[in-house]
Amino acid sequence: MEKQFVKGRKELHKNYAVRAIIGVILLAAAGVLQLAARGGTGSRLYAEGVGGFSAFGEWYATTVYPYIVGIYGRICGIFSFSVVEISLYIGIIWMILYTASHIMAAIRRTETRKAAAGAWFSAACLILGILAFLYTACCGVNYYRRPFSGYLELEVRDSTVEELADLCEYLTEKVNETVDTSPYNRTWNTEGQLAMSALGETFPQLAGYYPRPKPLTVSWILSVQQLSGIYSPFTVEANYNQAMTDYNIPHAICHELSHLRGFMREDEANFIGYLACIGSENPSFRYSGYLTGWIYAGNALAAQDRETYMALYMRLNEQTQAHLAANNAFWDRYEGKVAEVANQMNDTYLKINSQTDGVKSYGRMVDLMLAYYRQ
Secondary structure (H helix, E strand, C coil): CHHHHHHHHHHHHHHHHHHHHHHHHHHHHHHHHHHHHHHCCCCECCCCCCCECCHHHHHHHHHHHHHHHHHHHHHHHCCCCCHHHHHHHHHHHHHHHHHHHHHHHHHCCCCCHHHHHHHHHHHHHHHHHHHHHHHHHHCHHHHHCCCHHHHHCCCCCCCCHHHHHHHHHHHHHHHHHHCCCCCCCCHHHHHHHHHHHHHHHHCHHHCCCCCCCEECCCCHHHHCCCCCEEEECCCCEEEECCCCCCCHHHHHHHHHHHHHHCCCCHHHHHHHHHHHHHCCCCHHHHHHHHHHHHHHHHHHHHHHCHHHHHHHHHHCCHHHHHHHHHHHHHHHCCCCHHHHHHHHHHHHHHHHCCCCCHHHHHHHHHHHHHHHHHC
C-alpha cells in the first residue's frame, strides 16, 4: 500500500513537471519570436515616434498570420459571443476553485504543502506559457511589420494650422451630409465585415477573411477603462463596447478588425477604420467615420486655433452636437482612478511594443488623414 502511495505521488510530481516544462518551452518560443521580430529593423517610414519594421515582422504578418486568422480566428468566430470574455470569467472561477481545493487538501493533509505548491506553480507556468505564446504569435510580432501607410506612400509631415483647418472644414461638411440617427443593432457586425472586405478590394494588404466582430456582454469592463474596443490575441477576436454612444460603434468595429490584418499600431487602425467607414454603403458607418475623423482633427485644431474650432463646431447640425454631448456625458461617468490606471497601463503596453508615443499615438491618425487629404 505504501509503495503504491509513493508511486502515485511520483507520478503526480512527474505530471507537474511536464506541465511546467511545457510552459517554459512556450515561453521560450514566444521569446524567440519576439527577438526575431525586434532584431532586424528595416527602413523607417516615420522620422520619429512609430519606429521601424523588420523583415521578419513583415514576412510573418503577410505569410503566417493570415493562416492564424483563417483557421483559429474562424473557429472562434463560429460563436456569437465573445470567446475571450467568457473564457475570462470561467478562468477566474477555475483559478479560485483550483487554488482553494489544493489549499484545503494541504490543510486536511490529504496532500502535502509541497505538492499543493507544485500543482499551483506548474499550472501557473503552463497558463503563462500558453498566454505568452498566443499573444506573441497572434499580436506581438505584428507590431514590427511594415506600417499600412508605407504601402500608400503617403507624405506624413508637419502640417500648418491652415491645412488642419481645411481638413476640419471638409469633415464638417461631410458630417452634415451624412448625419445618421439610426440606433445600434447587431447587423452592424456584418456591415463591419463588409466594409473591411470592400476596403480590401482597394488595398490588397487588407484583403482576406474577417471573423465577425463581437460586443462584450459586460461592456462595463471596457467603459471603466475608457476603451471603445479591444483586440483579443488569445482568441483572434475583434471585441467592442456596445454600451457607448451609438455613432462610435461602426468605427470601433472597423478599428478592431484592422488588427486582424496584422496592423497593430493604433494610429494605423484608427486610419484604416476611418477609410473603411467612409467607403461603406451603410449610412451609419459613413457618419461614424466622418464624425470620428472630425473629433480627432477637431481636437488637434482646438489646441492650435480655438476660435476656428468653435466656428466649425457651431456649423455642425443639431443632431451631431447632441451626439457629441451624449458621448462626453457617457465617458465622464467612468472618469476616476480605474480609468487613470488603465490609461497608464495602455500607455506602458504601447511603449513596450515600440510605439514610443504611447497613448498619444492614437492622435497620429490626424497626420495620416492630413496626408491622405493632401494626396
